Amino acid sequence: MGIRTRVIGLASALLVALPLFVLGTWLETRIFDGLTSILQNQSFLSVILFFSVVNLNAILAFVLIFLSFRNAVKLVVERQRAVFGSSLRTRLVTLFLFFSLIPTLILLYISTKFVNAHFERWLPPNIAQTSQMSLKSETEYREKILTLLSNVDVTGSREKAVDFILPMDSGRSSSVFVREDLQPLLPQIEATLKKNSSVISSKAKWIGIEGTRFLAAVRHGNLIYGMVAPPAIHSQWQLLEAEVSQAQPGIELVRMSYYILLGAITVLLIFSALWLGVTIARELTGPLQSLAVATELVASGNYEVKIDDVVSDDELGQLARSFRSMVFDLRDANQRARASAHELELKAAQLSEKTEYYASVLQEVQASVFAVDDQFRLEACNPATERLFGILETSARGRSLGELLPREFYLHWLRPLMMPLVEKGERRVAGEFSGKISGRDCQLVVSCHALIKPNGERAFLVVIEDVTDLARAQRMAAWREVARKVAHEIKNPLTPILLGAQRLERRVLEKIQGPEHDVMRESLRVIVQSSDSIRQLVDEFVSVAQMPGPNLRSGNIVETLSLALRAFPRIPIKFWSSWKFGTLSHRPMRRAAILKRFPCMS
Template identity: 25%
Template sequence: MDQKPPRQRLVIFLLIIVPTLLFLAWSQASFNLRFLSPSNAQQAFVLIALSILIFFAFVIFALILVRTLLKLYVERRQQQLGSRFKTRMVAAFLGLSLLPVCFLFAFAYGLLNRSIDKWFGAPFEVMRKDASEIVHQLELEEERHALRDAGQLASNAELVEDIAREDAARLNPLLARQATDLGLEAALAFDSRGDLLARAGNPVPADSDIRRLIPAIRSATTPPEGLAARWASAQSEWILAARPVQGPGGARLGTVVNVRRLPPAISGIVQEAQHEIDKYDALNRERKIVRLNYLAALGLLTLLILFAATWFALFLSKQVTVPIQALAEGTHEVSRGNLRFEVKAPASGELRVLIRSFNEMTRQLQESRRALERAAKELQRANRELEERGNTMEAILENIPTGVISFDREGQITRVNSTVERMFPRAEAKSARNLTDLFSAEDARDITHLFRRAARQGVITRQMEIDLGGRKAAVALTISSIRARHGAVGSVLVLEDLSELLQAQKAAAWQEVAQRLAHEIKNPLTPIQLSTQRLQRLIERQGPSPLDGRLARTVEESASLISREVTTLKTLVDEFAQFARFPASRPVPFSLNAIIEKALRVFDGRLSGIEVHQQLAADLPLIQVDPEQMKRALVNLIDNAAEALEQALPREIWIRTALDAEREVVEVVVADSGPGIPPDAKEKLFLPYFSTKHRGTGLGLAIVSRIIAEHHGSIRAETNRPAGTRFIIELPVAVQGEMMNPEL
């Protein structure tokens, strides 16, 4: 058998203990049972604790009931399974319980009001007033008796004479005799100042108590008829009476006070009657509180009944909704594919049969699923092979140096690889949908014509010069039409940038030409230079020439001119030879910023009027570089920038370094504010023997390009904004293995 949950056990415990406590409190309040009446502080504390416990029980039951109803409301709003059934059950039980409970509450409350009204009705009020009047008359009679005794004392001639003389020795025995004769507890004599002269009899009450009860003694304002007061202790009750003592002529001599004890029978009756009257008055004043206490007890009983009805309704509804929720959860799990799920909710009767049938169904479905999984594994293996092939093709497309653009049958671009994104601006390449989004109108028209031919022939290849990202480039285009059984489904355009290849071919050809020119020109230069020098030495040794002076000067000037021009031509031939026999680089891990600073020191004092701006990144890593060759390349670029600024205003040079961590390259920018380079000359800048200067050899930028190429980098020229030209060098970052093995 299933064990009851802790919450259910707590509810059952409260349903048993709270009515018991409520019955005990109601019995004590209604019947005044002696065994529940507190006779000491400990029992009173127990009853107070019991009352507090009942109050907390009321609050707890109210909170639980409200929480249960709110929870049911939230479940109904969230349309949880079984919430409507629970709501109907609770509404039905509350409806069946509410009518009799409200009737019982109204009846009990009306009966309570009538009972309270009868308790404090007219007969009881008359009896209370009569009893109070009787007690009052008894007290007045005792006070009058005491005043008569005080009058006898005040009229005693011997006592008056002793008080006038303030003779305490005679007053004491005299007061004692008078107190005995009159049956007084005590007798006291005070002078006119209110000071005690003599006292006889019981020392209780004390003199201070007498002065406090009869303050007229000290102020000498006691009226002739006297004053009376009552004084009570824990054991007895006394009547105090004071009368003034007057001498001949009406002069006030002092005051006498007698103390009379009330008879025990009368004192007991008076105290008990007064106590009951006080209790009745207190109850009368607390009538509303009594009514509220009974109303609270009735409210707690009503709330307890409603709570029991609600809890019982929820208990019965859970016997149905819990198995249904478990079945719904099982259905949800099965719909998600979890066929191992088994419903284990407690149920009985038809619901238990339903749960067993559901579990049997899931077991059968699980067996069918295993058979399907075995068949699906073979299909997955085949699909995995196809996927691996597709991933391999995807990796190849993303890593090959040629650009690949795929089109659908309508000619719309469906995909471009990363090489195309590097050829064109990345934003344009990613968002391109037509040829015109990537190519110029003229290039798009030519490529469209090639697409038509490829549709007829299948594959076509052409070499064209097209605009790639703002620069003209020689490109090999291959267009292939993709066909399936039902016809063409698209096409593929392959772009291969041949600019660097053609440039390398031109550089190699010029290198061969330079080598041959240097060899062919240098051979005749040597004898020409030697002959010229010999002619000059001969003229110098002969002294004054017998020849005509004009002829001698002409010969000497011609020989000097031939020697200078041969030297210039030999320098040019040496540069050709150096370009042809360029030394191999020796790369080592080095700081690019340090190389730039060395290159700038070469121009110390030589860049007058030119402002050089340096923006060197501090986080640059080391690169594999030949410091001397890279310094030579940077010196060449800075020198070209300085020459371009001869006729420019302002005259500024910017040198900037930066790290592109994503591409793992270090970028160097050398920019100037000069006149710039014509667009048609940008593609020829790095070719040998091409120069935009009048006296340039055309080898400076060619050597720079070769140095950068040997360092596995790239260099390009762009238009600077707002004016001038900027050269951008990109060099790969040195990895750890290359730093340890510079020869790799």
């Protein structure tokens, strides 16, 4: 991944550097072509120094432009990707550029005007005007001389119109005419004409005489007509032309140097503003980005985050210290909250387990249990209440007991029983009710308890136990006990009476004759019959006193116990068996029951 990144970076640098190289080469060529006329009369050292400064400024400008463009592109990319702080960085950079670009451009404009005005005053206007007029008069003089030579009359008085007439062949001197004051210059004139014979034609031209004077020459046939400029005019014109030709490029060169320097300063100021904006924005957004990332981590639940990179003493450092303190407090609070939550979960689990256990117990309790508020409105009840009074908890919750319970039972018995809980503040009341409930005779045991809810409101818990079957069973048991005692009390003297009657019949009846015999026999018969009747009555009492006999049959005891436990699904009962036998026979059970009832048979 690192190699690929470096390759991409190198390719990007080459793509940027290649156009810059081409642009720099083109600009260098254009600058060289444009400055050829300016630098042609300058020294080699001045040319090297000038181009070194130009190249250095160009390289500096390209580097600054590249860095500025890179920072600008980076800002745009970060803005498009919505990087944190990109908006602030863009605003700061734009602000710095705005407040630096306008003064810089104004300063550049004023400096340019000042440089132009200064270089326009480099030569005084009168001197520049005089120089220009002198150069112009020289030009006019030369053109006039050339015109005269071109129009010279070769057939008339030629000696008056020209300064010398010489043949093309230097060996011939018969037709030579030279003005007397120019006789000393004749060898130099001949040498100059011989040297420039190839350029002399029918069109007059100026030729220099070894750098001291100038002559104008024109060819007519085999003769050369010419005029020589005065020495003073030549030296003055040459000096003036040299000074003007050197002064003007020097002025332009210095002016160009000033322009390059001003351009470099402008680019440097703009880059400095851009760099300063980027640096200040980075100094501001760096700590803020660290704080933002840390805030997101804290918001996601990571309280181990640290921001050690922000250690300044300014407002950002104070903000970082406050954030560290906040994270430390949040970490402690989170640990305490987790401990409290764990404890609450344990308590909630225990409470839920207890609630489920109590709900299971209430579901299986055969007594009617229901809770009412202080206005005797139903809040909750168990299934036994539904079976006893035909109340559905889902539809009855919130309704008054007067609407749910039988009118006579509630108004004449239950409500008066519960009033001491409301009026006197008693904690518990109880009572027994005997009467008809839903068309059947019932005997109920009722207990009412006053409760206080967690919110401080009062409530009442009513427990109604249907003891109708229990009372019937108790009465039945009492009758059985009475029958057993009566049978015992009657059966004990009945046997001696019957035995005494039978003995009298065997021994006494045979000895009695006459009417007493009949009376005695009838009396004994009555005694025996009455004893049999009493015995039958005793047998009935005995049958009442005895419990019904068991109806034993063969079966699987494990399946029987499993079916019995299915009746209590809400109570957590663990049942397991390692019984490996099948069906049990009822005969051993019957034998065990007989032996238990009649121990004397064992």
